[in-house]
């Protein structure tokens with residue numbers, strides 16, 4: 001049976017051989033929370049970020065897709081306009097867009113015209 005290697009601690013360690021630090025949970029957490037250890041971890045993480053820009057880009061894309069999963073792709077530009085240009089909070093913009101999506105769905109079932117498609121076409125003509 002092994003015990004914690006921290007001075008004055010007699011806690012017994014995992015007997016299945018999975019403990020590699022030689023520290024009990026309390027002492028391992030205390031070590032991880034030490035300012036010099038945290039600073040070293042931040043430096044290491046920043047170096048990894050600089051060395052792997054493509055992984056960061058992929059992560060950001062996937063995280064954005066996950067966070068924006070509620071919003072159909074054709075409304076994303078509108079959402080960004082509301083939050084970045086109009087400075088609405090995420091919740092306000094989301095509520096507005098959900099109303100707009102519901103309105104567009106009602107209009108589509110009544111007329112067979114996709115309002116979101118019309119909006120993107122108007123924008124394309126305005127830019128051309």
Ligand SMILES: [Zn+2]
Nearest residue numbers: 004009024027
């Ligand atoms: Zn300990």
